Amino acid sequence: MSNQKGVSMPYPKPTRRSWAEPFKIKMVEPLKTTTREHRLKAIEEAGYNTFLLRSEDVYIDLLTDSGTNAMSDYQWAGMMLGDEAYAGSKNFYYLESNMQKYYGYNYLVPTHQGRGAEHIISQILIKPGDFIPGNMYFTTTREHQERAGGTFVDVIIDEAHDPDSTHLFKGDVDLQKLEDLIKKVGEKKIPYISVAATVNMAGGQPISMKNMRAVRELTNKYGIRIIFDATRAVENAYFIKMREKGYEGKSIAEILRELCSYTDGATMSGKKDLLVNIGGFLAINDKDVFDEARNMVVVYEGLHTYGGLAGRDMEAMARGMEEMVQEDYIRSRIGQVEYLGQKLLDWEVPVVKPIGGHAVFLNAKKILPHIPQDQFPAQTLAAEIYVDSGVRTMERGVVSAGRDPKTGQHRYPKLELVRVTIPRRVYTQAHMDVTAESVLEVYESREKLKGLEMVYEPKHLRFFQARFAKM
Ligand code: PLI
Numbered sequence: 001m002s003n004q005k006g007v008s009m010p011y012p013k014p015t016r017r018s019w020a021e022p023f024k025i026k027m028v029e030p031l032k033t034t035t036r037e038h039r040l041k042a043i044e045e046a047g048y049n050t051f052l053l054r055s056e057d058v059y060i061d062l063l064t065d066s067g068t069n070a071m072s073d074y075q076w077a078g079m080m081l082g083d084e085a086y087a088g089s090k091n092f093y094y095l096e097s098n099m100q101k102y103y104g105y106n107y108l109v110p111t112h113q114g115r116g117a118e119h120i121i122s123q124i125l126i127k128p129g130d131f132i133p134g135n136m137y138f139t140t141t142r143e144h145q146e147r148a149g150g151t152f153v154d155v156i157i158d159e160a161h162d163p164d165s166t167h168l169f170k171g172d173v174d175l176q177k178l179e180d181l182i183k184k185v186g187e188k189k190i191p192y193i194s195v196a197a198t199v200n201m202a203g204g205q206p207i208s209m210k211n212m213r214a215v216r217e218l219t220n221k222y223g224i225r226i227i228f229d230a231t232r233a234v235e236n237a238y239f240i241k242m243r244e245k246g247y248e249g250k251s252i253a254e255i256l257r258e259l260c261s262y263t264d265g266a267t268m269s270g271k272k273d274l275l276v277n278i279g280g281f282l283a284i285n286d287k288d289v290f291d292e293a294r295n296m297v298v299v300y301e302g303l304h305t306y307g308g309l310a311g312r313d314m315e316a317m318a319r320g321m322e323e324m325v326q327e328d329y330i331r332s333r334i335g336q337v338e339y340l341g342q343k344l345l346d347w348e349v350p351v352v353k354p355i356g357g358h359a360v361f362l363n364a365k366k367i368l369p370h371i372p373q374d375q376f377p378a379q380t381l382a383a384e385i386y387v388d389s390g391v392r393t394m395e396r397g398v399v400s401a402g403r404d405p406k407t408g409q410h411r412y413p414k415l416e417l418v419r420v421t422i423p424r425r426v427y428t429q430a431h432m433d434v435t436a437e438s439v440l441e442v443y444e445s446r447e448k449l450k451g452l453e454m455v456y457e458p459k460h461l462r463f464f465q466a467r468f469a470k471m
Helices: 036-045 073-079 090-102 114-125 139-147 175-185 209-222 233-243 252-261 287-300 311-324 327-346 377-389 429-444
Strands: 107-111 131-134 151-154 192-196 225-229 265-269 280-284 359-363 394-396 417-421 452-456 467-470
Touching (some): 073 311, 090 252, 107 114, 107 287, 114 139, 114 225, 114 265, 114 280, 131 175, 209 225, 233 252, 233 327, 327 359, 377 394, 377 417, 377 452
Parallel strands (some): 131 192, 192 225, 225 265
Antiparallel strands (some): 107 280, 452 467
16 A cells, blocks of 8 residues: 555554455446546536536546446346336336335336426325425425425424534434424425435435334324335435344345335335336325326326336336345445545545435535635536546535525525435445545645636526536
Protein backbone atom coordinates (compact mmCIF):
# COMPACT_ATOMS: atom_id res chain seq x y z
CA MET A 1 0.00 0.00 0.00
CA SER A 2 1.29 3.51 -0.64
CA ASN A 3 0.16 6.82 0.75
CA GLN A 4 -1.01 9.76 -1.36
CA LYS A 5 2.57 10.85 -1.98
CA GLY A 6 3.42 7.40 -3.31
CA VAL A 7 5.45 6.33 -0.24
CA SER A 8 4.92 2.68 0.58
CA MET A 9 3.16 2.01 3.89
CA PRO A 10 2.28 -1.22 5.73
CA TYR A 11 -1.34 -2.35 5.54
CA PRO A 12 -2.94 -1.97 8.96
CA LYS A 13 -4.03 -5.28 10.58
CA PRO A 14 -7.79 -5.79 10.18
CA THR A 15 -10.03 -5.08 13.13
CA ARG A 16 -12.81 -7.33 11.77
CA ARG A 17 -13.24 -10.21 9.32
CA SER A 18 -14.17 -8.99 5.82
CA TRP A 19 -17.13 -10.09 3.79
CA ALA A 20 -16.75 -10.65 0.05
CA GLU A 21 -19.25 -10.43 -2.79
CA PRO A 22 -21.27 -13.70 -2.89
CA PHE A 23 -20.70 -14.05 -6.64
CA LYS A 24 -17.89 -14.23 -9.16
CA ILE A 25 -17.61 -12.38 -12.46
CA LYS A 26 -18.48 -14.31 -15.65
CA MET A 27 -18.60 -11.52 -18.21
CA VAL A 28 -16.90 -8.14 -18.19
CA GLU A 29 -17.65 -4.81 -19.83
CA PRO A 30 -14.52 -2.70 -20.41
CA LEU A 31 -14.44 0.76 -18.89
CA LYS A 32 -13.08 3.72 -20.80
CA THR A 33 -10.67 6.15 -19.18
CA THR A 34 -10.45 9.71 -20.46
CA THR A 35 -8.19 12.72 -19.93
CA ARG A 36 -9.06 15.69 -17.77
CA GLU A 37 -9.21 17.87 -20.93
CA HIS A 38 -11.71 15.49 -22.50
CA ARG A 39 -13.89 15.58 -19.39
CA LEU A 40 -13.74 19.38 -19.12
CA LYS A 41 -15.11 19.60 -22.65
CA ALA A 42 -17.69 16.87 -22.08
CA ILE A 43 -19.16 18.46 -18.94
CA GLU A 44 -19.30 21.89 -20.57
CA GLU A 45 -21.14 20.38 -23.54
CA ALA A 46 -23.48 18.66 -21.08
CA GLY A 47 -24.38 22.00 -19.50
CA TYR A 48 -22.74 20.91 -16.20
CA ASN A 49 -25.53 18.37 -15.77
CA THR A 50 -24.28 14.80 -15.24
CA PHE A 51 -27.57 13.46 -16.68
CA LEU A 52 -26.61 15.00 -20.02
CA LEU A 53 -23.20 13.31 -20.28
CA ARG A 54 -22.80 10.46 -22.73
CA SER A 55 -22.15 7.30 -20.77
CA GLU A 56 -19.16 6.62 -23.05
CA ASP A 57 -17.47 9.63 -21.46
CA VAL A 58 -17.97 8.20 -17.95
CA TYR A 59 -15.44 5.99 -16.12
CA ILE A 60 -17.31 4.77 -13.00
CA ASP A 61 -21.03 5.42 -13.31
CA LEU A 62 -22.55 6.17 -9.91
CA LEU A 63 -25.38 8.34 -11.24
CA THR A 64 -28.04 5.93 -10.08
CA ASP A 65 -28.80 2.41 -8.90
CA SER A 66 -31.88 2.41 -11.12
CA GLY A 67 -31.80 -0.14 -13.92
CA THR A 68 -28.01 -0.28 -13.71
CA ASN A 69 -27.84 -3.63 -11.89
CA ALA A 70 -25.99 -6.71 -13.10
CA MET A 71 -28.36 -9.64 -13.58
CA SER A 72 -27.33 -13.12 -12.51
CA ASP A 73 -26.88 -16.15 -14.78
CA TYR A 74 -30.19 -17.40 -13.35
CA GLN A 75 -31.94 -14.22 -14.50
CA TRP A 76 -30.26 -14.26 -17.92
CA ALA A 77 -31.29 -17.88 -18.36
CA GLY A 78 -34.85 -16.80 -17.57
CA MET A 79 -34.67 -14.18 -20.32
CA MET A 80 -34.49 -17.05 -22.83
CA LEU A 81 -37.79 -18.35 -21.47
CA GLY A 82 -39.69 -15.18 -22.38
CA ASP A 83 -43.22 -15.99 -23.47
CA GLU A 84 -43.82 -13.07 -25.81
CA ALA A 85 -47.54 -13.59 -26.18
CA TYR A 86 -49.55 -10.37 -26.32
CA ALA A 87 -51.98 -11.75 -23.77
CA GLY A 88 -51.62 -14.13 -20.84
CA SER A 89 -47.84 -14.64 -20.94
CA LYS A 90 -46.72 -17.38 -18.56
CA ASN A 91 -44.03 -15.00 -17.27
CA PHE A 92 -46.78 -12.69 -16.00
CA TYR A 93 -48.32 -15.48 -13.93
CA TYR A 94 -44.94 -16.36 -12.47
CA LEU A 95 -44.30 -12.71 -11.61
CA GLU A 96 -47.76 -12.45 -10.05
CA SER A 97 -47.23 -15.51 -7.88
CA ASN A 98 -43.78 -14.36 -6.75
CA MET A 99 -45.14 -10.90 -5.94
CA GLN A 100 -47.84 -12.55 -3.82
CA LYS A 101 -45.22 -14.75 -2.15
CA TYR A 102 -42.59 -12.10 -1.37
CA TYR A 103 -44.71 -8.92 -0.97
CA GLY A 104 -48.03 -10.46 -0.01
CA TYR A 105 -50.46 -8.22 -1.93
CA ASN A 106 -53.51 -9.67 -3.69
CA TYR A 107 -53.31 -8.18 -7.16
CA LEU A 108 -50.58 -7.21 -9.61
CA VAL A 109 -50.57 -4.70 -12.47
CA PRO A 110 -47.23 -4.68 -14.31
CA THR A 111 -45.91 -1.33 -15.56
CA HIS A 112 -42.91 -0.30 -17.62
CA GLN A 113 -41.24 1.16 -14.51
CA GLY A 114 -42.09 2.75 -11.15
CA ARG A 115 -43.48 6.03 -12.46
CA GLY A 116 -46.00 4.13 -14.59
CA ALA A 117 -47.45 2.69 -11.38
CA GLU A 118 -47.31 6.10 -9.66
CA HIS A 119 -49.25 7.63 -12.54
CA ILE A 120 -52.00 5.02 -12.36
CA ILE A 121 -52.51 5.04 -8.58
CA SER A 122 -52.39 8.87 -8.44
CA GLN A 123 -55.04 9.21 -11.16
CA ILE A 124 -57.29 6.64 -9.51
CA LEU A 125 -57.13 7.77 -5.89
CA ILE A 126 -56.36 11.53 -5.89
CA LYS A 127 -59.00 14.20 -6.53
CA PRO A 128 -58.13 17.88 -7.14
CA GLY A 129 -57.73 19.61 -3.78
CA ASP A 130 -56.57 16.47 -1.95
CA PHE A 131 -53.47 16.24 0.26
CA ILE A 132 -50.99 13.38 0.20
CA PRO A 133 -48.75 13.14 3.26
CA GLY A 134 -45.50 11.26 2.88
CA ASN A 135 -42.15 10.52 4.50
CA MET A 136 -40.34 13.03 2.29
CA TYR A 137 -41.06 13.65 -1.36
CA PHE A 138 -39.63 11.71 -4.24
CA THR A 139 -39.36 13.54 -7.58
CA THR A 140 -41.54 11.38 -9.84
CA THR A 141 -43.95 10.37 -7.07
CA ARG A 142 -44.75 13.98 -6.16
CA GLU A 143 -44.96 14.99 -9.83
CA HIS A 144 -47.75 12.46 -10.40
CA GLN A 145 -49.52 13.45 -7.18
CA GLU A 146 -49.47 17.11 -8.28
CA ARG A 147 -50.59 16.27 -11.82
CA ALA A 148 -53.62 14.54 -10.32
CA GLY A 149 -54.46 17.77 -8.46
CA GLY A 150 -53.02 16.82 -5.06
CA THR A 151 -50.63 18.62 -2.73
CA PHE A 152 -47.80 16.65 -1.16
CA VAL A 153 -47.20 17.31 2.56
CA ASP A 154 -43.93 16.23 4.18
CA VAL A 155 -44.57 14.37 7.46
CA ILE A 156 -41.19 12.76 7.99
CA ILE A 157 -39.44 13.23 11.34
CA ASP A 158 -37.30 16.39 11.64
CA GLU A 159 -34.10 14.33 11.98
CA ALA A 160 -34.45 13.31 8.32
CA HIS A 161 -33.69 16.88 7.28
CA ASP A 162 -30.54 17.00 9.39
CA PRO A 163 -27.59 15.37 7.60
CA ASP A 164 -25.65 15.03 10.87
CA SER A 165 -28.38 13.36 12.91
CA THR A 166 -27.44 9.74 13.57
CA HIS A 167 -31.03 8.62 14.22
CA LEU A 168 -31.19 4.99 13.10
CA PHE A 169 -34.59 5.31 11.40
CA LYS A 170 -34.59 8.70 9.73
CA GLY A 171 -37.31 7.44 7.38
CA ASP A 172 -39.87 7.34 10.21
CA VAL A 173 -43.14 9.24 9.86
CA ASP A 174 -43.77 11.93 12.49
CA LEU A 175 -47.13 10.71 13.81
CA GLN A 176 -47.92 14.10 15.30
CA LYS A 177 -47.37 15.87 11.98
CA LEU A 178 -49.58 13.28 10.29
CA GLU A 179 -52.39 13.58 12.82
CA ASP A 180 -52.18 17.40 12.75
CA LEU A 181 -52.66 17.32 8.98
CA ILE A 182 -55.61 14.91 9.24
CA LYS A 183 -57.26 17.20 11.82
CA LYS A 184 -56.55 20.32 9.75
CA VAL A 185 -57.81 19.19 6.34
CA GLY A 186 -60.06 16.26 7.34
CA GLU A 187 -59.59 12.60 6.44
CA LYS A 188 -61.85 12.90 3.39
CA LYS A 189 -59.21 15.04 1.71
CA ILE A 190 -56.44 12.49 2.28
CA PRO A 191 -56.82 9.57 -0.14
CA TYR A 192 -53.68 7.87 1.17
CA ILE A 193 -50.36 8.37 2.87
CA SER A 194 -47.37 7.68 0.72
CA VAL A 195 -44.77 5.76 2.74
CA ALA A 196 -41.38 4.99 1.22
CA ALA A 197 -38.94 2.37 2.45
CA THR A 198 -35.39 3.57 2.58
CA VAL A 199 -36.20 7.17 1.85
CA ASN A 200 -34.21 8.15 -1.21
CA MET A 201 -34.12 11.93 -0.79
CA ALA A 202 -33.27 11.67 2.93
CA GLY A 203 -30.11 9.73 2.08
CA GLY A 204 -31.40 6.17 1.71
CA GLN A 205 -32.67 6.12 5.30
CA PRO A 206 -34.95 3.33 6.60
CA ILE A 207 -38.34 3.38 8.32
CA SER A 208 -38.67 1.16 11.40
CA MET A 209 -41.22 -1.62 11.72
CA LYS A 210 -42.47 0.00 14.91
CA ASN A 211 -43.20 3.24 13.07
CA MET A 212 -44.87 1.48 10.13
CA ARG A 213 -47.13 -0.35 12.58
CA ALA A 214 -47.98 2.92 14.31
CA VAL A 215 -48.80 4.59 10.97
CA ARG A 216 -51.16 1.69 10.26
CA GLU A 217 -52.89 2.09 13.62
CA LEU A 218 -53.32 5.84 13.13
CA THR A 219 -54.55 5.61 9.53
CA ASN A 220 -56.96 2.80 10.50
CA LYS A 221 -58.54 5.19 12.98
CA TYR A 222 -59.38 7.57 10.14
CA GLY A 223 -59.92 5.07 7.31
CA ILE A 224 -56.93 6.32 5.29
CA ARG A 225 -55.01 4.00 2.96
CA ILE A 226 -51.24 3.48 3.00
CA ILE A 227 -49.58 3.21 -0.40
CA PHE A 228 -46.08 1.88 0.02
CA ASP A 229 -43.20 2.88 -2.24
CA ALA A 230 -41.55 -0.54 -2.03
CA THR A 231 -38.80 0.31 -4.52
CA ARG A 232 -36.01 -0.32 -1.97
CA ALA A 233 -38.02 -2.18 0.70
CA VAL A 234 -35.57 -5.11 0.79
CA GLU A 235 -32.74 -2.73 1.67
CA ASN A 236 -35.00 -1.31 4.37
CA ALA A 237 -35.67 -4.83 5.67
CA TYR A 238 -31.93 -5.33 6.09
CA PHE A 239 -31.62 -2.22 8.27
CA ILE A 240 -34.54 -3.42 10.40
CA LYS A 241 -32.79 -6.75 10.88
CA MET A 242 -29.55 -5.01 11.88
CA ARG A 243 -31.02 -2.25 14.04
CA GLU A 244 -34.46 -3.06 15.42
CA LYS A 245 -34.95 -5.12 18.54
CA GLY A 246 -36.80 -8.36 17.94
CA TYR A 247 -35.84 -8.67 14.28
CA GLU A 248 -32.25 -10.01 14.59
CA GLY A 249 -33.41 -13.59 14.12
CA LYS A 250 -35.98 -12.97 11.37
CA SER A 251 -35.23 -13.55 7.70
CA ILE A 252 -35.18 -10.67 5.21
CA ALA A 253 -38.13 -12.31 3.45
CA GLU A 254 -40.15 -12.38 6.68
CA ILE A 255 -39.36 -8.75 7.46
CA LEU A 256 -40.33 -7.66 3.95
CA ARG A 257 -43.68 -9.48 4.18
CA GLU A 258 -44.39 -7.91 7.55
CA LEU A 259 -43.58 -4.38 6.31
CA CYS A 260 -45.95 -4.81 3.36
CA SER A 261 -48.65 -6.33 5.54
CA TYR A 262 -49.29 -2.95 7.19
CA THR A 263 -50.01 -1.30 3.84
CA ASP A 264 -52.81 -1.44 1.28
CA GLY A 265 -50.76 -1.50 -1.88
CA ALA A 266 -47.42 -0.61 -3.36
CA THR A 267 -45.80 1.11 -6.28
CA MET A 268 -42.59 -0.51 -7.33
CA SER A 269 -39.66 0.34 -9.53
CA GLY A 270 -38.22 -3.06 -10.31
CA LYS A 271 -35.06 -1.32 -11.46
CA LYS A 272 -33.72 -1.28 -7.88
CA ASP A 273 -34.37 -4.14 -5.42
CA LEU A 274 -35.45 -6.54 -8.18
CA LEU A 275 -31.99 -6.57 -9.79
CA VAL A 276 -33.17 -5.89 -13.34
CA ASN A 277 -32.68 -3.20 -15.95
CA ILE A 278 -36.33 -2.36 -16.63
CA GLY A 279 -39.74 -2.99 -15.10
CA GLY A 280 -42.11 -2.09 -12.32
CA PHE A 281 -45.57 -2.79 -10.97
CA LEU A 282 -48.51 -1.64 -8.96
CA ALA A 283 -49.67 -4.10 -6.30
CA ILE A 284 -52.94 -3.63 -4.46
CA ASN A 285 -55.26 -5.47 -2.09
CA ASP A 286 -58.53 -3.72 -2.96
CA LYS A 287 -60.41 -5.42 -5.82
CA ASP A 288 -62.16 -2.23 -6.96
CA VAL A 289 -58.92 -0.26 -7.18
CA PHE A 290 -57.35 -3.20 -8.99
CA ASP A 291 -60.16 -3.29 -11.53
CA GLU A 292 -59.70 0.40 -12.27
CA ALA A 293 -55.92 0.09 -12.46
CA ARG A 294 -56.18 -2.91 -14.77
CA ASN A 295 -58.45 -0.91 -17.00
CA MET A 296 -56.21 2.16 -16.98
CA VAL A 297 -53.00 0.27 -17.66
CA VAL A 298 -54.23 -0.71 -21.12
CA VAL A 299 -54.47 2.98 -22.04
CA TYR A 300 -51.03 4.05 -20.83
CA GLU A 301 -48.74 1.02 -20.58
CA GLY A 302 -50.06 -2.05 -22.38
CA LEU A 303 -52.32 -5.01 -21.75
CA HIS A 304 -52.77 -5.92 -18.06
CA THR A 305 -50.62 -9.04 -18.44
CA TYR A 306 -47.54 -7.19 -19.70
CA GLY A 307 -47.90 -3.47 -18.81
CA GLY A 308 -45.25 -2.23 -21.24
CA LEU A 309 -42.81 -5.08 -20.58
CA ALA A 310 -41.62 -8.01 -22.65
CA GLY A 311 -42.33 -11.46 -21.24
CA ARG A 312 -38.58 -11.92 -20.65
CA ASP A 313 -38.47 -8.72 -18.55
CA MET A 314 -41.21 -10.08 -16.29
CA GLU A 315 -39.32 -13.37 -15.97
CA ALA A 316 -36.14 -11.52 -14.92
CA MET A 317 -38.10 -9.52 -12.31
CA ALA A 318 -39.73 -12.65 -10.92
CA ARG A 319 -36.32 -14.32 -10.56
CA GLY A 320 -34.85 -11.13 -9.10
CA MET A 321 -37.40 -11.39 -6.28
CA GLU A 322 -35.95 -14.77 -5.35
CA GLU A 323 -32.41 -13.38 -5.25
CA MET A 324 -33.08 -10.05 -3.52
CA VAL A 325 -34.03 -11.66 -0.20
CA GLN A 326 -30.92 -13.86 0.00
CA GLU A 327 -29.10 -12.84 3.15
CA ASP A 328 -25.54 -12.96 1.78
CA TYR A 329 -26.55 -10.87 -1.22
CA ILE A 330 -28.17 -8.08 0.77
CA ARG A 331 -25.34 -8.04 3.30
CA SER A 332 -22.74 -7.46 0.60
CA ARG A 333 -24.95 -4.93 -1.21
CA ILE A 334 -25.36 -2.68 1.84
CA GLY A 335 -21.84 -3.55 2.99
CA GLN A 336 -20.35 -2.11 -0.18
CA VAL A 337 -22.19 1.20 0.27
CA GLU A 338 -21.06 1.26 3.88
CA TYR A 339 -17.46 0.59 2.86
CA LEU A 340 -17.40 3.67 0.64
CA GLY A 341 -19.21 5.77 3.23
CA GLN A 342 -16.92 4.72 6.05
CA LYS A 343 -13.86 5.68 4.02
CA LEU A 344 -15.23 9.18 3.51
CA LEU A 345 -16.23 9.42 7.17
CA ASP A 346 -12.70 8.39 8.20
CA TRP A 347 -11.31 11.16 5.99
CA GLU A 348 -13.78 13.63 7.52
CA VAL A 349 -15.56 14.42 4.27
CA PRO A 350 -19.06 15.65 5.23
CA VAL A 351 -21.60 12.96 4.31
CA VAL A 352 -25.15 12.20 5.42
CA LYS A 353 -25.17 10.00 8.52
CA PRO A 354 -25.86 7.15 9.00
CA ILE A 355 -24.70 5.81 5.61
CA GLY A 356 -27.77 4.89 3.54
CA GLY A 357 -28.79 1.73 1.74
CA HIS A 358 -28.16 2.54 -1.90
CA ALA A 359 -25.82 5.51 -1.89
CA VAL A 360 -23.45 7.73 0.01
CA PHE A 361 -24.73 11.30 0.05
CA LEU A 362 -22.18 14.13 0.18
CA ASN A 363 -23.25 17.19 2.14
CA ALA A 364 -22.64 19.88 -0.49
CA LYS A 365 -23.92 22.67 1.77
CA LYS A 366 -21.16 21.90 4.24
CA ILE A 367 -18.49 21.18 1.63
CA LEU A 368 -19.15 24.39 -0.34
CA PRO A 369 -20.48 26.89 2.23
CA HIS A 370 -19.25 29.78 0.07
CA ILE A 371 -21.67 28.85 -2.75
CA PRO A 372 -25.23 30.03 -2.01
CA GLN A 373 -28.02 27.53 -2.66
CA ASP A 374 -29.32 29.49 -5.67
CA GLN A 375 -25.92 28.91 -7.30
CA PHE A 376 -26.41 25.15 -6.98
CA PRO A 377 -23.60 23.83 -4.77
CA ALA A 378 -24.52 20.15 -5.25
CA GLN A 379 -24.74 20.53 -9.04
CA THR A 380 -21.30 22.19 -8.92
CA LEU A 381 -19.80 19.44 -6.79
CA ALA A 382 -21.14 16.62 -9.00
CA ALA A 383 -19.70 18.32 -12.10
CA GLU A 384 -16.32 18.78 -10.40
CA ILE A 385 -16.07 15.13 -9.29
CA TYR A 386 -16.72 14.12 -12.89
CA VAL A 387 -13.96 16.42 -14.15
CA ASP A 388 -11.54 15.07 -11.53
CA SER A 389 -11.94 11.36 -12.28
CA GLY A 390 -14.78 10.53 -14.68
CA VAL A 391 -16.88 9.29 -11.75
CA ARG A 392 -20.49 10.29 -12.41
CA THR A 393 -22.74 11.21 -9.47
CA MET A 394 -25.93 13.29 -9.28
CA GLU A 395 -27.39 16.37 -7.66
CA ARG A 396 -30.06 15.91 -4.98
CA GLY A 397 -30.74 19.43 -3.80
CA VAL A 398 -32.41 22.60 -5.02
CA VAL A 399 -32.40 21.54 -8.69
CA SER A 400 -34.10 18.21 -7.90
CA ALA A 401 -36.58 19.92 -5.55
CA GLY A 402 -37.94 22.05 -8.45
CA ARG A 403 -40.31 24.98 -8.12
CA ASP A 404 -43.36 25.36 -5.94
CA PRO A 405 -46.32 25.11 -8.38
CA LYS A 406 -48.21 27.82 -6.46
CA THR A 407 -45.49 30.48 -6.05
CA GLY A 408 -43.23 29.55 -8.96
CA GLN A 409 -40.22 30.01 -6.67
CA HIS A 410 -37.39 27.51 -6.20
CA ARG A 411 -38.01 25.12 -3.35
CA TYR A 412 -34.99 25.31 -1.05
CA PRO A 413 -34.59 21.92 0.64
CA LYS A 414 -32.53 21.71 3.82
CA LEU A 415 -30.60 18.87 2.23
CA GLU A 416 -28.29 19.96 -0.59
CA LEU A 417 -26.61 16.69 -1.51
CA VAL A 418 -24.61 14.86 -4.11
CA ARG A 419 -25.66 11.24 -4.39
CA VAL A 420 -22.90 8.71 -5.02
CA THR A 421 -25.12 5.78 -5.95
CA ILE A 422 -23.97 2.19 -6.11
CA PRO A 423 -25.49 -0.13 -8.74
CA ARG A 424 -26.06 -3.67 -7.48
CA ARG A 425 -23.41 -6.34 -8.23
CA VAL A 426 -21.61 -4.09 -10.76
CA TYR A 427 -18.51 -2.53 -9.22
CA THR A 428 -15.74 -3.86 -6.99
CA GLN A 429 -14.10 -2.59 -3.84
CA ALA A 430 -11.29 -1.11 -5.98
CA HIS A 431 -13.86 1.05 -7.79
CA MET A 432 -15.05 2.25 -4.39
CA ASP A 433 -11.46 3.17 -3.47
CA VAL A 434 -10.96 5.18 -6.68
CA THR A 435 -14.27 6.95 -6.08
CA ALA A 436 -13.44 7.82 -2.49
CA GLU A 437 -10.04 9.18 -3.53
CA SER A 438 -11.62 11.39 -6.19
CA VAL A 439 -14.16 12.78 -3.73
CA LEU A 440 -11.32 13.51 -1.30
CA GLU A 441 -9.29 15.26 -3.99
CA VAL A 442 -12.21 17.55 -4.89
CA TYR A 443 -12.97 18.10 -1.19
CA GLU A 444 -9.42 19.28 -0.62
CA SER A 445 -9.67 21.84 -3.43
CA ARG A 446 -13.20 22.95 -2.45
CA GLU A 447 -12.36 26.59 -1.72
CA LYS A 448 -11.46 27.18 -5.37
CA LEU A 449 -14.84 26.04 -6.70
CA LYS A 450 -17.37 28.57 -8.04
CA GLY A 451 -21.13 28.13 -8.43
CA LEU A 452 -23.34 27.78 -11.52
CA GLU A 453 -26.24 29.62 -13.09
CA MET A 454 -29.16 27.82 -14.70
CA VAL A 455 -29.40 28.74 -18.38
CA TYR A 456 -32.12 26.32 -19.45
CA GLU A 457 -34.93 25.02 -17.27
CA PRO A 458 -37.42 22.40 -18.46
CA LYS A 459 -40.95 22.53 -17.05
CA HIS A 460 -41.13 19.07 -15.50
CA LEU A 461 -38.57 17.19 -13.37
CA ARG A 462 -36.01 19.81 -14.31
CA PHE A 463 -32.97 18.06 -12.85
CA PHE A 464 -32.94 15.58 -15.73
CA GLN A 465 -32.45 18.12 -18.51
CA ALA A 466 -31.58 21.54 -17.02
CA ARG A 467 -28.43 23.22 -18.35
CA PHE A 468 -25.98 25.36 -16.42
CA ALA A 469 -23.06 27.69 -17.09
CA LYS A 470 -20.13 28.65 -14.87
CA MET A 471 -20.60 31.89 -12.90
O1 PLI B 1 -37.44 5.31 -12.21
P1 PLI B 1 -38.76 4.58 -12.04
O2 PLI B 1 -39.84 5.20 -12.81
O3 PLI B 1 -38.66 3.13 -12.27
O4 PLI B 1 -39.13 4.70 -10.47
C1 PLI B 1 -39.45 5.90 -9.87
C2 PLI B 1 -39.03 5.88 -8.43
C3 PLI B 1 -39.97 5.75 -7.46
N1 PLI B 1 -39.64 5.75 -6.15
C4 PLI B 1 -38.36 5.85 -5.74
C5 PLI B 1 -38.05 5.85 -4.28
C6 PLI B 1 -37.35 5.96 -6.67
O5 PLI B 1 -36.08 6.05 -6.26
C7 PLI B 1 -37.67 5.99 -8.07
C8 PLI B 1 -36.69 6.19 -9.06
N2 PLI B 1 -35.47 6.49 -8.73
C9 PLI B 1 -34.45 6.82 -9.52
C10 PLI B 1 -34.53 6.90 -10.98
C11 PLI B 1 -33.20 7.13 -8.85
O6 PLI B 1 -32.20 7.40 -9.54
O7 PLI B 1 -33.19 7.10 -7.61
